[in-house]
Amino acid sequence: MSDSPFRVLRVDLASGKGELLELEGRSRWAGGSGLAAMLLGRFARLDRPWDDPEQPLVFAIGPLTGLYPLMSKTVCAFVSPRHGQVAESHGGGRSALALRFAGLDALVITGRAARLSCLSLGSRHLALQDVHFLQGLDVQAAGKILRRILPGAGHRSILRIGPAGETLAAIACINVDTYRHFGRLGAGAVMGAKNLKAIAVQGDGSPAIPEGKDYPRRFEEVYRLATATDMMHKYHNLGTAENVAVLNALQALPFRNLQRTHSPEAAAISGEAFAERTLLRNAACAGCPVGCIHIGFVREKFMEPNQYIYRQVSYDHEPIFAVGAMLAVGDPFAALDLMEAADRAGLDVISAGVALAWATEASEKGLLSARETLVPLRFGDARAYARAIGHLARPENDFYRLLASGVERAAAHYGGEEFACLLGQEMAGYATGEVFFVSQALGFRHSHLDSAGYAYDQRHETPQAESACRYLFSEEQSRCLLTSMAACLFARAVYTEERLAACLEAAGFGDIAARLPAIGRRVQAERWRLRLAGGFAPEAVCFPRRFTEVVTARGPIDPALLEKLKTQAAHRIRELAAEAEKENGADTGPKAVDGPPAEG
Amino acid sequence: MKILTAPRMERCIGCHSCSLACARLVHRRLSWNTAGIRIASSGGLSTGFEARLCLACDPPPCAAACPTAAFAPRRGGGVVVRRKRCIRCGACAAACPVGAVHLEPDGEPFVCIHCGRCVPFCPHDCLEQRETQAGDASAEEKEES
Numbered sequence: 001m002s003d004s005p006f007r008v009l010r011v012d013l014a015s016g017k018g019e020l021l022e023l024e025g026r027s028r029w030a031g032g033s034g035l036a037a038m039l040l041g042r043f044a045r046l047d048r049p050w051d052d053p054e055q056p057l058v059f060a061i062g063p064l065t066g067l068y069p070l071m072s073k074t075v076c077a078f079v080s081p082r083h084g085q086v087a088e089s090h091g092g093g094r095s096a097l098a099l100r101f102a103g104l105d106a107l108v109i110t111g112r113a114a115r116l117s118c119l120s121l122g123s124r125h126l127a128l129q130d131v132h133f134l135q136g137l138d139v140q141a142a143g144k145i146l147r148r149i150l151p152g153a154g155h156r157s158i159l160r161i162g163p164a165g166e167t168l169a170a171i172a173c174i175n176v177d178t179y180r181h182f183g184r185l186g187a188g189a190v191m192g193a194k195n196l197k198a199i200a201v202q203g204d205g206s207p208a209i210p211e212g213k214d215y216p217r218r219f220e221e222v223y224r225l226a227t228a229t230d231m232m233h234k235y236h237n238l239g240t241a242e243n244v245a246v247l248n249a250l251q252a253l254p255f256r257n258l259q260r261t262h263s264p265e266a267a268a269i270s271g272e273a274f275a276e277r278t279l280l281r282n283a284a285c286a287g288c289p290v291g292c293i294h295i296g297f298v299r300e301k302f303m304e305p306n307q308y309i310y311r312q313v314s315y316d317h318e319p320i321f322a323v324g325a326m327l328a329v330g331d332p333f334a335a336l337d338l339m340e341a342a343d344r345a346g347l348d349v350i351s352a353g354v355a356l357a358w359a360t361e362a363s364e365k366g367l368l369s370a371r372e373t374l375v376p377l378r379f380g381d382a383r384a385y386a387r388a389i390g391h392l393a394r395p396e397n398d399f400y401r402l403l404a405s406g407v408e409r410a411a412a413h414y415g416g417e418e419f420a421c422l423l424g425q426e427m428a429g430y431a432t433g434e435v436f437f438v439s440q441a442l443g444f445r446h447s448h449l450d451s452a453g454y455a456y457d458q459r460h461e462t463p464q465a466e467s468a469c470r471y472l473f474s475e476e477q478s479r480c481l482l483t484s485m486a487a488c489l490f491a492r493a494v495y496t497e498e499r500l501a502a503c504l505e506a507a508g509f510g511d512i513a514a515r516l517p518a519i520g521r522r523v524q525a526e527r528w529r530l531r532l533a534g535g536f537a538p539e540a541v542c543f544p545r546r547f548t549e550v551v552t553a554r555g556p557i558d559p560a561l562l563e564k565l566k567t568q569a570a571h572r573i574r575e576l577a578a579e580a581e582k583e584n585g586a587d588t589g590p591k592a593v594d595g596p597p598a599e600g
Numbered sequence: 601m602k603i604l605t606a607p608r609m610e611r612c613i614g615c616h617s618c619s620l621a622c623a624r625l626v627h628r629r630l631s632w633n634t635a636g637i638r639i640a641s642s643g644g645l646s647t648g649f650e651a652r653l654c655l656a657c658d659p660p661p662c663a664a665a666c667p668t669a670a671f672a673p674r675r676g677g678g679v680v681v682r683r684k685r686c687i688r689c690g691a692c693a694a695a696c697p698v699g700a701v702h703l704e705p706d707g708e709p710f711v712c713i714h715c716g717r718c719v720p721f722c723p724h725d726c727l728e729q730r731e732t733q734a735g736d737a738s739a740e741e742k743e744e745s
Contacts, residue, residue, distance in 0.1 A: 066630055155632050206631035209624050227723045284615035289723040291613035
């Protein structure tokens with residue numbers, strides 16, 4: 001199977017027609033992040049704007065998707081409205097298995113539909129249908145109608161955008177099956193620019209499993225590790241929300257727009273508090289027995305005397321940080337309300353929360369007034385934030401239009417850049433120290449998941465730039481390998497390189513198994529080559545002053561270390577990109593173009 | 601004889617591990633369709649999940665409808681499937697009152713054979729193999745599952 005070509009469906013939205021491509025390269029790129037990089041190299045137009053109709057929107061899965069537990073993620077790759085460069089965002093739900101059972105390794109969408117449309121596909125069908133009647137509908141309302149009008153109830157995945165994506169907000173996400181998201185770097189706006197409200201993938205194929213006894217044995221080994229050991233306990237128990245109390249104790253939880261790194265108020269929005277007061281149930285991505293999705297409830301009295309509605313909202317550490325801690329909203333139900341508002345609007349909840357935290361401090365400092373914010377913003381005022389989230393999704397004035405395109409643009413216009421919590425995009429929920437700040441600001445995805453700088457911060461009392469830099473890029477490489485499978489990164493303890501190789505071997509991917517470190521390195525380098533080709537200048541990354549004012553349990557941030565680590569990381573990125581230019585540049589497409597440094 | 605029941609589906613997290621196990625171990629497929637137990641949400645994920653599986657009718661109407669005896673009554677309820685006899689007419693699926701028989705596009709039917717191989721793969725213990733007395737416990741089993 002290692003030598004079987006990638007099966008890629010390319011759909012042109014302008015014509016509504018698809019083309020099934022068989023592309024070589026499986027033993028070089030594996031799939032997932034690697035396949036996405038290969039496809040971006042082939043299809044992305046790095047000399048054109050992000051919303052050029054020809055820019056591709058890629059969804060790629062890995063060789064082991066569906067074959068083993070927790071091989072349940074899809075890699076979404078695109079040119080980001082945030083910086084005009086290549087980007088990745090990862091999501092789960094049913095999307096990965098649906099693509100696998102539809103018989104595809106990847107879906108590439110190019111062109112722009114003439115009217116707001118829905119792309120529906122499966123192993124035996126492909127259709128682009130007009131859904132102009134869904135224009136402006138929120139994610140949940142659109143989902144209900146889409147479920148009714150599309151074929152294949154049950155075993156399908158429905159990706160859709162809300163009004164934020166339609167209004168091309170650079171902080172718009174793609175919702176996946178209600179509770180998961182391709183959250184960051186503006187994938188929702190890419191669908192909006194393509195006039196694409198939704199993508200429905202019906203997983204209606206049933207391929208044969210690998211031959212031999214080794215495969216079921218390996219499956220059971222992995223399944224046992226994921227369910228009968230402590231390896232995944234955290235994710236199954238409190239979920240990532242467990243981090244809230246842990247980080248608060250470490251003085252590493254960004255609070256009130258990172259004015260503080262801990263607060264007694266955090267106890268009320270801890271994972272423990274959410275579980276005790278709001279947790280309804282767990283859910284899972286298809287193909288994952290862990291069930292890390294935590295769904296809480298909120299109820300609302302809509303009529304006297306006792307008429308209520310209730311809503312179910314998924315929560316994690318990051319949303320709690322963004323609309324709880326950063327906005328000083330200390331009630332879990334109020335935080336869930338805000339998460340739901342962002343979800344419905346199709347906004348990335350992390351970016352929305354951090355953007356409103358900046359706007360609140362800017363209001364406090366007199367840089368903004370109610371003329372801009374329309375509703376007075378005060379830390380802790382959840383009702384005001386709920387209305388502001390609505391304005392972000394459907395901007396009625398220049399202020400919200402700018403804020404929805406990223407805090408850096410709003411701050412450049414109104415002032416307050418020194419307290420804009422930006423690390424490539426709005427920060428993730430870790431104020432652990434210099435290594436994390438550099439890891440997000442110079443991470444390929446600008447995600448806390450790129451290279452786990454937060455873990456290094458927590459393990460080292462006095463970080464050294466050289467060893468931290470080595471750690472970050474080694475970690476990035478191993479994560480590139482996992483996301484090229486495309487595994488859930490929560491399973492990184494289960495899928496050691498040795499076990500991953502054994503799983504690949506048992507599934508008939510011996511060629512990939514034999515080349516794991518080389519593939520990880522190749523994917524890592526190629527992603528950086530593409531990123532630099534789009535104009536990324538890692539040396540130009542700046543850290544807003546707020547980050548140097550942070551005090552963690554380890555003490556104040558060391559600006560010299562921050563700068564030294566940044567310089568070394570930037571150098572390493574250049575080295576990797578040059579390596580890829582040498583190895584892959586000739587056969588995968590775009591070369592470096594002149595472009596302004598676009599990172600703030 | 602034992603039959604497969606799904607008495608605790610309110611615990612289901614929608615991981616499809618049971619369907620995937622059936623497809624993998626019984627039918628040698630990678631699928632969430634070609635399985636005797638299939639998980640679906642109705643009206644979206646916020647409504648939870650249901651298991652579509654054979655309720656072990658006794659006598660089974662699918663077997664009565666099968667013109668080639670590929671589906672034959674199984675002691676304790678449900679059916680024994682003899683694939684070589686199947687002419688892929690789809691009569692079994694049409695006769696099943698609860699939609700438990702999945703038909704592939706070529707007409708090949710898939711139904712639970714109550715082997716229980718899916719049970720250990722449910723992480724929340726939603727499923728259970730229950731002992732029945734041939735012919736006289738099916739009504740109760742239907743209620744409980």
